Amino acid sequence: MTEVSAAVEAILFSSNRPLKLRELQQATDSDRTAVEQALEELRLALEGRGVMVMRHHDEIHLATRPQYAGAVRRALRPEVSGKLSPAAYETLAIVAYQQPVARSKVEEVRGVNCESVLTNLELRDLITEVGRGSGPGQPKLYGTTMRFLQVMGLESLDHLPTPRLEASATSSERALTKNA
Amino acid sequence: MEPPVAGPRLGVKTPVFEGPLELLLALVEREELDIFQVSLAKVTDAYLLEVAAREVADPHEMAEFLWMAARLLLLKSIRLLPGEPPTDEETDLLGWEEEVRQRLEEYRAYKEMAGQLMERTENDSFAFPPPARPVEAGGQEEPLEVGLLLMAFNSVLARIPPRPLVVTGRTWTLQEKLDLITDRLRKGPIELVELILESEDRLEAVVTFVAVLELLRRSLVTVRQKERFGPIHVEARAPAGD
Numbered sequence: 294m295t296e297v298s299a300a301v302e303a304i305l306f307s308s309n310r311p312l313k314l315r316e317l318q319q320a321t322d323s324d325r326t327a328v329e330q331a332l333e334e335l336r337l338a339l340e341g342r343g344v345m346v347m348r349h350h351d352e353i354h355l356a357t358r359p360q361y362a363g364a365v366r367r368a369l370r371p372e373v374s375g376k377l378s379p380a381a382y383e384t385l386a387i388v389a390y391q392q393p394v395a396r397s398k399v400e401e402v403r404g405v406n407c408e409s410v411l412t413n414l415e416l417r418d419l420i421t422e423v424g425r426g427s428g429p430g431q432p433k434l435y436g437t438t439m440r441f442l443q444v445m446g447l448e449s450l451d452h453l454p455t456p457r458l459e460a461s462a463t464s465s466e467r468a469l470t471k472n473a
Numbered sequence: 474m475e476p477p478v479a480g481p482r483l484g485v486k487t488p489v490f491e492g493p494l495e496l497l498l499a500l501v502e503r504e505e506l507d508i509f510q511v512s513l514a515k516v517t518d519a520y521l522l523e524v525a526a527r528e529v530a531d532p533h534e535m536a537e538f539l540w541m542a543a544r545l546l547l548l549k550s551i552r553l554l555p556g557e558p559p560t561d562e563e564t565d566l567l568g569w570e571e572e573v574r575q576r577l578e579e580y581r582a583y584k585e586m587a588g589q590l591m592e593r594t595e596n597d598s599f600a601f602p603p604p605a606r607p608v609e610a611g612g613q614e615e616p617l618e619v620g621l622l623l624m625a626f627n628s629v630l631a632r633i634p635p636r637p638l639v640v641t642g643r644t645w646t647l648q649e650k651l652d653l654i655t656d657r658l659r660k661g662p663i664e665l666v667e668l669i670l671e672s673e674d675r676l677e678a679v680v681t682f683v684a685v686l687e688l689l690r691r692s693l694v695t696v697r698q699k700e701r702f703g704p705i706h707v708e709a710r711a712p713a714g715d
Contacts, residue, residue, distance in 0.1 A: 309603055347600060359598035366597070377594070380491055382587035390586070402580055404494030405537075439602075445590055446598030454589035456582040 294338055297321050298331040301353075305346070311354040311439050336448075348449040349439045359446025374417070374444070384410045385419060389441070389453055393423045393434035411435065419444065492534075493541035494580050496523055501577065508578050513570050514549035521546075544569060619686070622665065622696065625705055626682050629669050636674040645677055650684035655709075658694065662708035665696070 294302075300321045304312065317328045332353065336346045347356040357365055365371070377385070384407055387399050399407045414420045415435075423436035437450065447453060490496040500516040500523070501508055524538045548570055551563050559567065657663055665685065672678035685707060688694040698705045 306603065311602075345600070347602075354602055356600035356602050359593070359600050362597045362599040362601070365601050366599075371601070377591070379587065379591070382591045383583055386583045386586040386590055389590075390583070402576070402583060403492065404576070404580065405492035405534075443600045443602055445593050446600045447593075454586050456586050 294334060295331060297323050297327055298334040298338070301328065301331045302335050305353060305355045308354070311347075311349070311352040314351040314353065317353065345448055347439070347442055347447075349437070349442050350450075352439055354439060356443060362446065377417075378410075380407075380410050381414060384414060385437075385441070388414070388420050388435050389437050389450065390456065392436035394436075395426050395428070395432040395434055397432065399435075490523070490527075493538050494576060495584075496520065496538070497541065497573070498577050498581055498584070502581075508574050508581065512548070512552055513545060513573060514552045517542075517545040517549045619689075621698065622682075622685070622705065625665055626669060626678075629666050630675060630678060632670065633672050633675050633678045636676045645680045647680060647684055647687065650680050651687060654681075654684055654688065654707075655693070658707070658709040662697075662706040665705040665707055668707070 301317055304317065304320055314325065314328060317323075317332075318325060321328065321331070323331070332346060332348070339345050343358055343361055344355050345358050347354045380403075383403055384399055387402050388394055388411075391398060396407060396411055399411065411420070415422075418438055418440040420435045420441065421438050422433050424434045425431040426434050441447075442449065490499065497513070497516065497520065500519045501511060504511075504516065504519075506515065521542055524542055527535075527538070544566070548566055551559070551566060654663070654668070668685070669678050669681055672681055685694070685696075688707075689696065693710060694707050695710055696705055696707050
């Protein structure tokens with residue numbers, strides 16, 4: 294393993310919060326490309342291991358692999374968070390694939406009012422405001438959080454389950470493949 | 474002319490449909506119909522049956538269901554009268570049907586993904602991050618830590634008497650306090666709140682606090698707090714290295 298990669302591993306191991314790519318650059322005195330390479334190297338080195346590199350946009354953290362969640366639970370008995378409703382999962386799926394996305398788009402897809410579901414997901418730190426739309430009233434735009442990846446046990450947003458669309462060239466499919 | 478196909482009620486696991494789209498999708502899937510081939514008129518009767526069986530408290534929500542029902546009926550009536558060239562309104566309606574199909578398909582795709590996400594969490598796929606630890610505040614690095622100091626300062630300020638009208642105690646300059654604190658730190662760490670409480674009046678407390686901030690700024694001291702809301706210790710930084 295290269296020096297930078299080992300240093301990045303050490304930093305991530307000792308950090309109790311996700312670190313931005315920029316912070317890793319500063320800490321290792323490397324440029325973006327070097328840190329990206331180091332991360333890729335670390336990711337490969339951790340294959341088959343109990344922990345993995347987790348990445349949400351430009352935020353990086355370590356996390357245990359989802360297949361060992363049961364073992365970790367048995368050992369540490371962490372608090373269990375409340376179950377999500379089917380509506381919450383639908384909304385999460387839409388936000389995850391369409392982000393950044395306004396409430397109006399989520400409601401268009403689901404065909405129902407989604408205000409309370411979105412608020413609930415925001416309170417659970419699964420989604421967050423990531424910006425404002427340019428439309429009238431500058432609507433809140435939602436995106437997922439690092440916590441979302443942890444709860445779903447995903448290494449990154451690239452690992453989201455892929456949608457299966459039968460129709461060709463619907464607006465949704467274009468949006469989905471664009472964000473996948 | 475096709476007979477009304479009502480069929481049995483939907484025997485689905487979640488009998489509550491949040492909106493017309495969800496109900497329509499469930500019906501199409503029950504009939505194993507292809508979203509892009511089926512005429513939505515085919516599921517009209519089943520749709521009406523489901524809506525009639527629903528107990529919807531929210532009139533607005535019910536209106537949504539009924540609006541869809543009305544359009545479906547209209548659509549069905551067009552299909553039942555073949556041969557007539559479609560009027561403008563009917564062309565409109567056929568366009569609407571196409572749009573609903575598109576929306577159904579999009580909704581179906583997301584619903585499926587939602588199902589996969591749900592499966593992941595139900596099989597417990599949680600990825601645990603490293604645990605939160607007591608934060609050891611490094612000297613003056615994070616503006617947040619100064620906020621913490623301010624909180625501590627504010628919490629004790631009220632316990633110190635205001636400056637009397639007739640000044641009895643001495644008036645401290647910043648430099649004097651700096652020297653005093655630096656001197657004390659040679660003997661070991663000082664607890665911040667205790668240090669501030671030594672002040673005879675609030676003005677002195679402010680000077681003391683500013684002196685601590687100044688030492689932080691000059692990187693001569695660090696502050697440490699072992700646990701949240703615990704005591705905050707000010708200590709001298711090692712002159713060499715760091």
